Amino acid sequence: MMIPIPEQSLVLLLGPSGSGKSTLANAHFLPEDVLPGTGNETRLHEEVARRLARGTLTVIDGVPLSAESRRHYVTLAREHHVALVAVALDTPEALCLERNRTRTGAHASPKALRNQVQQLQNALKGLTKEGIRHVHVLTPETVGAVAFEHRPLPSRRHDEHGPFDIIGDIHGCFTELRSLLTELGFTVAPRADGSPGFDVATPAGRKVVFLGDLVDRGPGVTDVLRLVMGMVEAGTALCVPGNHEFKLLKKLRGKDVRVGRGLAMTLEQLEREPPGFSQAVADFIEARSPHYVLDDGRLVAAHAGLKAPMHGRDTPEVRDFALYGETTGEADAYGLPVRADWARDYQGQAMVVYGHTPVPESEWVNNTVCVDTGCVFGGKLTALRYPEREFVSVPAQHEYWASRSHAAP
Template structure:
């Protein structure tokens, strides 16, 4: 007699197929245990395509729709329940094919209720009834085919045989074995050990584990994650297994299956396997241990799975790596790829399989850590990294600390096994990371850590693409564009449009207690992206031009058109970095630097000549002629005193305007005369430095400037305690001295660099410009009372929003680049900044 079921287990990600005749209670069961969006009903699909769920003439179209919905849901990782009769094997076959294609487990729930009950329920339906002969046929089909379901590749089959059982059953959602998203570590992920017991103990000690304890544990509760291939080739296979098994049993380690464990397990089970690639060493060493130990090893390997997903989906570990579409999935294909990599049967000149270089095309957000194919050094490629550094071949045994992403290695005592292929031959040249126009076109929604989701309109995306395709530097250099900067709110003081009071009030209201006021230079915004040398540029950016770097404008264009000028400037910055010890101090061989490049005329000579100088010359000519005419008329006795005064005042305004823009121009001869005023180190290897406080940045930059004062200009600054009236007044006085002496003004920033308030992200900085400089922006006579009053009504809302969104995108781009994500993920943010720049905002703000 069949034992009654009390519960049914369904995976959180998978396909659930309900099988049974009409009237068996499938729809009622589905609604009771699953959400409406999880259920895909054949009746509902008939209604969607034919307006009538009983219209059998549209069944073909309805099931075509049903299969499409199922395919998309499973592709997106959603549990999907099929509410249809599914009594024929051919009906179930198409659904199982979708499950196979999307690498999910399929569960069948069979409703084998008595025929009389199905007929009774059908007859009592008020809305629709299935013909009795159809129900009899369906019931007979499910009775005949129920025993075949287990042969149809269903992972689980449950049979419900009575109404009581149907009413009392509980559906339990279970996670797949590989789903450990709620486990954030911290972990120490160790690459292929291959029997190197001495090296394993040395590495564990270096990682801080107590190797004298049994089992080995970490005093701070860290855990090891073994990437598989513990066995074969090395002299301490049994000892390594002993360490790993005891740590796993104690909860201080996790382990995934490697291809060598898989083969060893088959050999221990008496299967016919080729004793190659070090398997003989494992079998020989295990033969010297007790049968109980070998049995324990067999059970341990049998319990290992192909991969794990950790830390909210941010970390995936798989022995041979795993493309994004297989993360958290379960199928034979996923297992094979996780163990062996993606191969097509071809072999190289060493007789080893040629594996698809999946990491070069990886676009996932999860970091994938793997081993399997030995490399001389671990290197991040598109947010993936291989930790097999060939310890058994005389290389190193490597671990990575997570979430720190810090590498720790120990050198092998000797070469225990001669590699078939030299380690150097394993290194594949880094290919250009592919970009696709579809990555940046159309309406975009970009998730950022600082400001949530940022939307980019389709027409703005097109505008950005136009600029990028025609003018931008090589995209591999383009990892950041700086945000626009909003001005302070209009001042209420009668003699100025902008004043520091409003800047301090903004940050005080946002809850910022300390700000830094930095001198605003008379130049153009520039971003320096460069490496310490050509080899470092090639390794990190996948490119090395003659300059091993670029200097770009806010729109990603090369700052200079003159050949050699960029390289000459970057060489001087590199020498300064060398002398100041920046590379060693930051542990990097590349930098991204935010700066101002002077003079303004170095980039905007044409603008100065054709717009500002032309305006000054035309105004001077008109006013000179006007003054002569007024003077002649007054000489004839006509009273034009008021007009003469007004004309003289306009001439003075114009003279101040000309003086203002002339301060931004001086002659340069190649590098001579050009100055770079760096004010923030944005990123280096392993860290987005832009999140560090401004005081740290200015200290680092001052050290650089000391080494190259001829090309690097210091940015003067004042730190201000907003609760201290004296500190605020001193900053106001400094601003007056700057602007009265012809300076542009200052930028006020939160001392902490990144700040949040209840209303969202605080602006990274606001500019407060001086009276004379604003003549360039608003015209010679903007200080006339009527003009000034009109300008006080300027709206800053759109500009402020733009600055916040662009800042969030700029930091997000750096986050993704530093995390070694695929270049398209970085460019999504860079394009976003450029796209936002095409929004209609008053360019004078």
């Protein structure tokens, strides 16, 4: 039995006295990762908060079995954008009693133990409803065969130092993408073996970072996808998904989504492709990290941007922000959500480069910059050269999509 543990996690070991929590912790986690769940609860919560802020894996050995105690940890995990994992040891009362008899020092009385066993059974019925998304139940028969897989977060690519060319929203504008890559010193040609796709030669070891929204609205969606997918496979590019890719993924996976004109154009172009291409596109989108932290944490790439406390974290809230940004809860004159200006209050150390919301010109705001300059709306396609902090743009050949729809999802 393999239990995945993301490197930034809060792990709660639950079970009655004598269930084997400490034995499990000692066997599978480093001593510096484990905190005892007993003692001064306020101090424990403060220490957990400090560790989660640093991104340190934290295991609580023996969380009190009340819902109130778990609620504190649910809140801490949410505030620090880390995964919350509960490992419950469902050990029979008789076995717990037997183990407690051989223990030295204080341990639960038979009556207290019976209450703990009942508390755990009640908790197991509703842990996911409390906000604990990852719940694993071990019994005496399975605990000996369990293994914990400590997984690095896919967003953390600190060893990627660039130099990078970070390209904003393309939306099927293949002609402009090819022109921009040429301007940046890349060479784009049809594959020499005649198969669909492109061979892209890169200058001086540079790597492209695509900021998502490759699809919808423009005429060259499938060519854009082939070029980007080929570069990622060749190791000459990274790509984060945009909200348009995420909606396309849901459609390709058979989910019920509203098909607007932009998505309809993408689906029409995909229908003209050989069998299997749409499946390859869906697999590609699904495998992408919603954001990347690069160059020893100095650079963050995300489709819609990302607040500093979310950098390098991986929770549904972080993924949603990276895809959609933040809204004020209000609607504009077209009934579309008004997006919050998160960059205005940004104080993080990392440079954040993003797209999603078209702007006439890319401008620096608190070490963040949007490089979506509305190519599909007749603007231009823009790249930021990193670390040079130089903008390179090519003008759109046409206005492919009415500009009043800039903010449409």
